[in-house]
Amino acid sequence: MADNYCPECGGLLTFDVAARKFACKSCGLFLSRDELSEMRDKKRDQEDDKRSKNKERGDYLEWWLSKKG
Numbered sequence: 001m002a003d004n005y006c007p008e009c010g011g012l013l014t015f016d017v018a019a020r021k022f023a024c025k026s027c028g029l030f031l032s033r034d035e036l037s038e039m040r041d042k043k044r045d046q047e048d049d050k051r052s053k054n055k056e057r058g059d060y061l062e063w064w065l066s067k068k069g
């Protein structure tokens, strides 16, 4: 599976069959599949936030420069 990496530290996750949860051996994260994907979505949103803020700034700069001609 490609998604067996810890969203927190990037370490390898192992699936605990008995608990039906993923465990990270690097940072001790212990999450169910749902919690894991939820956490990933949050991380992705944060990244998107950063990216779109940078983009806005870039667009504004572009607009400003084009105005000045």
Ligand SMILES: [Zn+2]
Pocket: 006, 007, 008, 009, 010, 011, 024, 025, 026, 027, 028, 029
């Ligand atoms: Zn981890």
